[in-house]
Amino acid sequence: MWLALAVFSLSVWAAAQTNGGQQPAATPAPAFGQNAPILNPDNPPISGLDEPGLELKTANRSFIAPALQLSQSADTNAGNRLGASGVDGITRFLGALDLQRFWSKSDFLAEYLGGGAFFSRDTSVRQIQALGVEGITRWRTGQGTFRDSFSYLPEGAFSLGAFGGLPGLGLVSNGIGGLAGLHSASNGTVGLVPRLSNTASLDVVQSVTPRSAITIAGGFSNAHYFDDTLNLINSDQTTIQAGYSHLLNRRDQIAGVYGYQLFRFPQATGGQVQNHIFLVRWSHMITGKMSLVAGAGPQYTTIQFAGAPDTKHWSANGRVQLHYRVGRTSLTVGYEKYTSSGSGFFAGSDTQRANFGMKRELGRTLDLLADLGYSHNKSLQPFTGSGVAGNHYDEGYAGAILRKHIGRVYDVFVGYRFGEAGFDNADPLCTLGAGSCGRTSQRHAGTVGIEWHPTPTRIE
Numbered sequence: 001m002w003l004a005l006a007v008f009s010l011s012v013w014a015a016a017q018t019n020g021g022q023q024p025a026a027t028p029a030p031a032f033g034q035n036a037p038i039l040n041p042d043n044p045p046i047s048g049l050d051e052p053g054l055e056l057k058t059a060n061r062s063f064i065a066p067a068l069q070l071s072q073s074a075d076t077n078a079g080n081r082l083g084a085s086g087v088d089g090i091t092r093f094l095g096a097l098d099l100q101r102f103w104s105k106s107d108f109l110a111e112y113l114g115g116g117a118f119f120s121r122d123t124s125v126r127q128i129q130a131l132g133v134e135g136i137t138r139w140r141t142g143q144g145t146f147r148d149s150f151s152y153l154p155e156g157a158f159s160l161g162a163f164g165g166l167p168g169l170g171l172v173s174n175g176i177g178g179l180a181g182l183h184s185a186s187n188g189t190v191g192l193v194p195r196l197s198n199t200a201s202l203d204v205v206q207s208v209t210p211r212s213a214i215t216i217a218g219g220f221s222n223a224h225y226f227d228d229t230l231n232l233i234n235s236d237q238t239t240i241q242a243g244y245s246h247l248l249n250r251r252d253q254i255a256g257v258y259g260y261q262l263f264r265f266p267q268a269t270g271g272q273v274q275n276h277i278f279l280v281r282w283s284h285m286i287t288g289k290m291s292l293v294a295g296a297g298p299q300y301t302t303i304q305f306a307g308a309p310d311t312k313h314w315s316a317n318g319r320v321q322l323h324y325r326v327g328r329t330s331l332t333v334g335y336e337k338y339t340s341s342g343s344g345f346f347a348g349s350d351t352q353r354a355n356f357g358m359k360r361e362l363g364r365t366l367d368l369l370a371d372l373g374y375s376h377n378k379s380l381q382p383f384t385g386s387g388v389a390g391n392h393y394d395e396g397y398a399g400a401i402l403r404k405h406i407g408r409v410y411d412v413f414v415g416y417r418f419g420e421a422g423f424d425n426a427d428p429l430c431t432l433g434a435g436s437c438g439r440t441s442q443r444h445a446g447t448v449g450i451e452w453h454p455t456p457t458r459i460e
Contacts, residue, residue: 036141036210037247043285047243047255048215049145049203052283052291054325060102063456067096067167069115071413071449078119079192080155082423082441089120092449094128096168101459107136111168117154126154126192142206142213150198165369165401165413167451179241179259179277179317179338194226195344201239211247225344231386232344238262241277255281257295261339265347266386271305273348273380275339277317294320301339303348303380315350328361340377345388345423348380365405372398390425411451419443 037043044050071092078088094115101108113130129152136145201219208214219239225232243257259277281295296318303311321334333356340351355373362368374396383389399417406412422440 036207036213037250038207038209038211038213038245039142039205042287043253043283043291045205045213045215045243045245045255046253046281046283046293046295047213047241047245047257048205049147049201049217050205051293051321052285052323054288054291054323054330060100060107061456061458062101062460063098063458064100065098065168065453065456067098067451067453069094069096069167069449069451071447073445073447075443075445077441077443078121080441080443082439084441086121090445091118091120092116092128093118094167096166098168098456105138107134109134113166113168126194128153142204144205145203146201147203148198148200152194152196154194155192165403165415167453179239179257179261179279179319193232193344195223196226197221197223213245214243215245216242223341223344233265233342233347233387235341235344235347236264237341238264243281251285253283253285255283255295257281257297263339263341263348271303271308271347271381273339274302274304275317276300279317289325291323292321294318299339301380305381330359332357339380342379342387343377345390345393346377346379346381347384347387349377349392350380351378352376367403367405368400369403370398370400372396388423388425390423393421393423395419395421409452409454411453413447413449413451415447415449417443417445417447 038045041050043052046052069092073090073092075088075090076086077084078090092115094113096111096113099108099110109132111130111132113128113132115128117126117128118124119126129150131148131150133148134145136143199219199221201217203215203217205213205215217240220237221239222234222236224234239259239261241257241259243255245253245255247253257277257279259275259279261273261275261277263273265272277297277299279295279297281293283291283293285291296316299315299317301313301315317338319334319336319338322332324331324333334354336351336353338351338353340349342349353373353375355371357371358369360368374394376392376394378392379390397417397419399415401413401415403411403413420440420442424439
């Protein structure tokens with residue numbers, strides 16, 4: 001948060017410098033950095049954290065906007081437990097408040113999301129809290145971007161936006177580019193386990209020629225679970241990366257990236273895992289139609305555990321992400337292979353993750369959204385009494401949301417969500433998942449809801 005305040009202060013100072021004093025009689029010719037193709041926000045350097053997008057940029061306006069959402073779900077495993085089943089009701093009430101403030105050289109965006117989930121079986125109420133902040137400051141030949149995403153959720157990441165989408169701008173759930181897995185939060189989706197997580201990053205881009213730029217980025221994230229009865233593993237992750245990007249032509253870009261990652265776990269559950277990553281990336285961009293980013297390279301991993309010799313090995317690291325638009329349909333397809341924190345189940349895991357998403361405009365006021373994903377996670381360290389006594393687990397999900405716009409300020413929606421997590425040797429003591437002894441947690445949920453989002457209030 002101190003970094004966020006610092007970026008915001010720089011934004012105010014830049015605005016004051018831009019607006020203060022008398023205007024010059026003639027505008028000087030712009031330096032190369034202001035027109036450098038490598039600094040194009042629609043196709044930024046792929047060695048940094050920003051990624052090419054399909055949406056064409058429009059005039060930015062400063063505003064503040066509220067939103068409210070009320071939904072009701074019928075859930076076959078509301079407790080999200082291993083081997084459990086039974087239909088329950090969950091009522092969710094969410095509110096969002098968004099702020100956008102733009103100056104000539106700086107941008108500031110913030111979003112707060114809060115509410116509660118009301119469970120019918122045990123009449124309990126669990127709070128949902130999330131905060132997203134993004135600050136951007138530009139200079140003649142580059143820019144710096146700070147992002148922070150905080151969340152406190154009642155059941156890992158399963159409930160945040162999974163059933164009806166999120167009200168507001170979606171800052172609290174937007175992903176970023178960079179190293180594979182940097183944007184993927186730890187889930188820990190077995191059991192109603194409150195999870196607090198925070199991910200902060202700082203990304204600096206500096207052009208060295210009109211077609212080339214260097215990037216430096218750093219990030220820190222943590223995941224803390226508040227229910228000790230399930231023995232989930234807390235974790236911290238520190239990431240540093242640096243790279244060089246070069247535009248080959250108007251549509252193609254190549255980059256080299258070096259990254260360092262440090263995963264730390266409580267001493268009783270696991271030591272620490274260090275990664276050195278070397279990547280080559282390539283992107284192909286057709287404005288408004290397609291963007292493809294692909295990167296791969298070797299990864300050198302060192303596992304350090306107290307009282308045991310270090311374990312070292314080489315493996316592969318990589319990520320492919322495709323965004324494609326045809327007519328009224330937008331598609332997203334991705335694949336990643338990386339080291340993750342283990343989602344609370346393992347003290348570090350080798351993860352492979354694939355995802356698919358689709359948005360289809362069925363009419364002027366009707367949208368269909370669908371997504372599905374699958375991940376395979378292999379434990380990096382032996383079982384020490386915390387987490388899951390197994391070698392690997394698999395997790396998959398699929399869902400669809402049909403959203404109808406009523407006027408300019410109301411939406412109604414209906415959605416379906418399926419999720420499953422399976423372990424090769426889960427919970428031999430029958431403690432994980434609040435007393436269930438199965439190896440699989442399976443969940444079906446149907447949701448209906450309504451959302452109110454009034455016209456934003458201009459603050460300029």
